[in-house]
Amino acid sequence: MDTREIRWAEAMRAERVGDSMAYEAFLREFAIFLRRLVETHLRRTRFGVAETEDVVQEVLIAVHSRRDQWDIQRPLLPWLNAITRYKIIDTSRRLGRDARMRIDLSEEEWARMFTSDCINFDHNLADAERLISELPRKEQAAVRTIALEGASTGEAAKKLGTSDAAVRVAFHRSLKKLMLAAQGRL
Template identity: 40%
Template sequence: MSDWTARDRDWSADMRAALAGDSLAYKRLLSALAPFLRGVCAKFCARIGAPASEVEDAVQETLLALHLKRHTWDPAQPLTPWIAAIARNKTIDAARRRGRRVETDIADFEDVLAAPDGADAFERELDRRDALRLLDQLSARQREAIEAVSIRGQSLRDAAQALGVSEGALRVSVHRGLKSLADLYRLKSQ
């Protein structure tokens, strides 16, 4: 019997016992799953280009999903593939919510980044004022959405929660607001 099948047999037995009400078996199962899930989530994060910092969040979301959906597991089926599928889905969900961002430490570039001179600072201030005037022409909902996500850099989840809207509604507001800003900028530039 391979290590995988022996491990799956033990985990499946613990899950069956947990479903029957054995809290010690459930605790033992979760303790055994945590390191396994870290490895699985790390592989999925690497595969989809998500930073390693996302691994622990994906592990926690997977453990929560397992807890909430444990009653849907078919005891006649192996447990490990079911758990791995949930981990994969949770990692992908986290990456979708995060969007496609690349994180780079700017300390590596501090020697080559030029410090702005006074003229550049003046031009940036004019650009900032123009941007604020354009933002003021948007609806309040679109302006708040863009300020939260694009200017303050909040995640969709945090911004949606702060604004009291769903993530989907926030995405629509940001998209429409950015389209309106582009249209306003084109009109201003003509």
């Protein structure tokens, strides 16, 4: 039998009797394994690996919230694999839909877009601010730092205390949401 199966199943059983340290150790080890697995899958399906952490977190949340549904008499790995597989499938479908709406511009193009004379900021500033304020806080911070302040993703990451990849993901997600919100207002 796989040693991971034994260790992880013992940790899950220990969690049921209150051993939170064993459960936390399992989650950390599983997350490391999961990151490699998800990143490999996203690369193989030609999607960017920027979504890796989101998928890992979704799987960990699903495992945690459904941990009481695992039958301790049955192997753990097939149960974990099923959750992981469905979360990867969901993400792949979402990424496929998102790819059709994706706008890939360089940082210079984004900067020019927000400083262009063709945009009447006096007229649109209140609307833009209202739309930005409806975003989650992290996405608001990314938009304001990159689009309005003109920071690079590296500078924004340093200012916001996060990684470049997290800033890029938050920025692209927020731009997509802003575009959809603006289209709904036209």
